Amino acid sequence: xxxxxxxxxxxxxxxxxxxxxxxxxxxVGFSQIGxxxxxxxxxxxxxxxxxKDRGVDLKFADAQQKQExxxxxxxxxxxxxxxxxxxxxVVATGWDAVLKxxxxxxxxxxxxxxxxxxxxxxYLTAVTSxxxxxxxxxxxxxxxxxxxxxxxxxxLQGTTGSSPAINRxxxxxxxxxGHPNITIARSQTGDFTxxxxxxxxxxxxxxxxxxxxxxxxxxxxDDMAVGAIQAMKEAGLKPGSDIKVVSIDAVPDIFLAxxxxxxxxxxxxxxxxxxxxxxxxxxxxxxxxxxxxWIQTESKLYTASDDPKAVYESKKDLGY
Amino acid sequence: xxxxxTRLRRLAPQLIALALVVVAITLIAPGFAHVxxxxxxxxxxxxxxxxxxxxxxxxxxxxxxxxxxxxxxLSVGATIAITGAVAASMxxxxxxxxxxxxxxxxxxxxxxxxxxxxxxxxxxxPIIATLILMVAGxxxxxxxxxxxxxxxxxxxxxxxxxxxxxxxxxxxxLWVLTGLAIGLLVRVSALGLLIEAVGxxxxxxxxxxxRARFLIVFVYAAAGLCAAIAGLIxxxxxxxxxxxxxxxxxxxxxxxxxxxxxxxxxxxxxxxxASLIGALIIQALNTGILISGWPPEFNLIIKAVVIxxxxxxxxxxxxxSLAAAARVRAxxxxxxxxxx
Numbered sequence: 001x002x003x004x005x006x007x008x009x010x011x012x013x014x015x016x017x018x019x020x021x022x023x024x025x026x027x028v029g030f031s032q033i034g035x036x037x038x039x040x041x042x043x044x045x046x047x048x049x050x051x052k053d054r055g056v057d058l059k060f061a062d063a064q065q066k067q068e069x070x071x072x073x074x075x076x077x078x079x080x081x082x083x084x085x086x087x088x089x090v091v092a093t094g095w096d097a098v099l100k101x102x103x104x105x106x107x108x109x110x111x112x113x114x115x116x117x118x119x120x121x122x123y124l125t126a127v128t129s130x131x132x133x134x135x136x137x138x139x140x141x142x143x144x145x146x147x148x149x150x151x152x153x154x155x156l157q158g159t160t161g162s163s164p165a166i167n168r169x170x171x172x173x174x175x176x177x178g179h180p181n182i183t184i185a186r187s188q189t190g191d192f193t194x195x196x197x198x199x200x201x202x203x204x205x206x207x208x209x210x211x212x213x214x215x216x217x218x219x220x221x222d223d224m225a226v227g228a229i230q231a232m233k234e235a236g237l238k239p240g241s242d243i244k245v246v247s248i249d250a251v252p253d254i255f256l257a258x259x260x261x262x263x264x265x266x267x268x269x270x271x272x273x274x275x276x277x278x279x280x281x282x283x284x285x286x287x288x289x290x291x292x293x294w295i296q297t298e299s300k301l302y303t304a305s306d307d308p309k310a311v312y313e314s315k316k317d318l319g320y
Numbered sequence: 321x322x323x324x325x326t327r328l329r330r331l332a333p334q335l336i337a338l339a340l341v342v343v344a345i346t347l348i349a350p351g352f353a354h355v356x357x358x359x360x361x362x363x364x365x366x367x368x369x370x371x372x373x374x375x376x377x378x379x380x381x382x383x384x385x386x387x388x389x390x391x392x393x394l395s396v397g398a399t400i401a402i403t404g405a406v407a408a409s410m411x412x413x414x415x416x417x418x419x420x421x422x423x424x425x426x427x428x429x430x431x432x433x434x435x436x437x438x439x440x441x442x443x444x445x446p447i448i449a450t451l452i453l454m455v456a457g458x459x460x461x462x463x464x465x466x467x468x469x470x471x472x473x474x475x476x477x478x479x480x481x482x483x484x485x486x487x488x489x490x491x492x493x494l495w496v497l498t499g500l501a502i503g504l505l506v507r508v509s510a511l512g513l514l515i516e517a518v519g520x521x522x523x524x525x526x527x528x529x530x531r532a533r534f535l536i537v538f539v540y541a542a543a544g545l546c547a548a549i550a551g552l553i554x555x556x557x558x559x560x561x562x563x564x565x566x567x568x569x570x571x572x573x574x575x576x577x578x579x580x581x582x583x584x585x586x587x588x589x590x591x592x593x594a595s596l597i598g599a600l601i602i603q604a605l606n607t608g609i610l611i612s613g614w615p616p617e618f619n620l621i622i623k624a625v626v627i628x629x630x631x632x633x634x635x636x637x638x639x640x641s642l643a644a645a646a647r648v649r650a651x652x653x654x655x656x657x658x659x660x
Contacts, residue, residue, distance in 0.1 A: 195566070
């Protein structure tokens with residue numbers, strides 16, 4: 001966390017310096033939620049990188065999980081007269097007033113990573129992933145990998161009732177719907193954590209004839225998959241070959257498992273939400289091209305054939 | 321002989337509850353009670369219960385002593401995160417295993433002593449005093465891990481979490497040994513009696529010369545030490561320190577284990593073995609739910625209902641009204657003269 005904050009500070013300093021040199025460069029305010037997860041930290045790092053690569057002067061504000069801090073930050077950006085504002089909204093409601101202020105000041109706002117409940121003329125566009133689609137990509141991979149073979153899937157769900165858990169389950173079920181040979185035999189929550197993923201998998205192995213009846217594991221995030229892989233190894237099973245492992249997020253550690261042949265596939269929740277946002281913004285400011293209200297990021301599938309070692313190296317310093 | 325009989329009578333409600341939970345799970349999932357020997361260790365769902373109970377069991381040992389002094393320790397979950405982060409960062413940096421373990425235990429002890437000083441010396445209410453570390457502790461752990469899941473590859477350290485000695489998994493050995501050591505320490509000496517005295521009436525116990533302040537620091541230190549051992553196990557288990565999630569809410573399960581074990585939150589008489597059985601009941605429920613195949617939406621409801629029933633059966637009010645109901649039924653059959 002400290003490292004991220006330090007990096008943010010350094011980047012802000014550099015950006016300010018660059019800003020004084022070329023007056024024509026864009027100034028963009030970015031109100032980030034905080035750094036509650038590795039993915040969030042990576043999103044911050046990538047946004048700063050993207051800004052630097054494009055010569056954008058990024059003003060970064062960490063809201064520490066509080067909407068009031070985000071609103072304060074946005075008002076600050078408006079007062080400074082930035083060219084655009086990026087917001088990763090911590091909650092869905094309560095944005096109308098501050099977005100109107102931005103609109104009156106003629107500053108376009110782009111939402112990152114999450115949608116909000118507000119009239120969509122108050123913001124330029126929202127860049128998010130489609131969680132149902134992520135589940136579907138994972139399911140499609142499994143359908144392709146098993147063919148006509150009978151396949152009993154163990155599902156490790158995210159936190160019960162959370163939207164990624166609901167949507168990633170839905171997408172996966174849609175993908176396997178036309179394939180009666182693939183069934184979700186057991187489904188339990190692993191709370192998105194390694195410890196719970198491991199504990200749940202240990203029980204599944206015992207309940208399914210020592211794991212001999214299990215064909216695949218589908219985990220709603222990579223951390224649970226990493227825990228499940230440990231449980232399988234300790235039970236003398238071979239994850240990756242005896243039991244297929246597919247999960248979502250594409251955090252660095254899953255690529256190490258893939259490199260060792262213990263995981264088969266992961267669907268990326270890209271931390272690069274800022275790239276498409278900057279693209280849309282540049283086009284809009286240049287000739288007024290209005291982007292669609294929703295820009296869906298790519299849910300890229302990674303398998304062992306995508307050089308997991310190289311992907312790991314490229315991701316490990318992003319702050320995950 | 322009489323000692324064993326007394327012990328059994330004290331533990332009877334917990335043992336019966338555990339037996340009922342195990343029987344119920346076996347009815348739902350017939351393979352539950354099956355234990356085999358494979359890969360050089362005992363293997364099966366009952367072993368999962370014993371292994372997965374380790375963190376809560378360890379916390380409940382220290383928590384029993386704290387609660388016996390009329391205190392409570394909310395910070396033990398955060399202490400797990402701190403000690404886990406310390407252990408993982410030192411393992412990753414390549415320090416010798418003995419140094420890593422001693423450092424983690426030392427940090428846990430320090431956390432406990434901090435709580436003990438706040439409660440014993442400065443007289444801050446235990447729930448507030450330990451709330452400080454509960455909130456701050458996770459932040460400290462995140463500073464140590466720099467906000468990432470800090471992983472390492474050191475089989476000798478991972479052995480603490482997933483290894484086995486003479487066929488028994490290491491976490492089980494660790495919690496049983498810790499329970500025995502602390503149990504013997506407080507029961508062979510007069511320490512346990514003195515702790516109970518402080519819990520029942522701190523002023524009175526101080527007036528007869530018991531060093532209550534020292535005992536309070538001692539029990540919180542013990543709780544910190546137990547949390548450190550749990551932190552080592554949790555970290556070794558997943559070969560990494562997850563500052564966000566390690567030990568999250570486990571303090572509440574530990575308090576529940578102590579309450580199921582029949583130690584009153586108002587302090588006084590305590591039983592470490594009953595708390596340990598309480599921890600096993602909680603974990604048997606968790607494992608049973610996982611193996612039952614029911615949808616996860618029911619997890620917490622099932623757990624809550626079973627625990628309410630267990631606690632209600634222990635309540636003197638329920639016991640009295642059950643006895644009264646039995647008396648009424650007996651009276652209806654054979655009316656007594658005094659009733660007319």
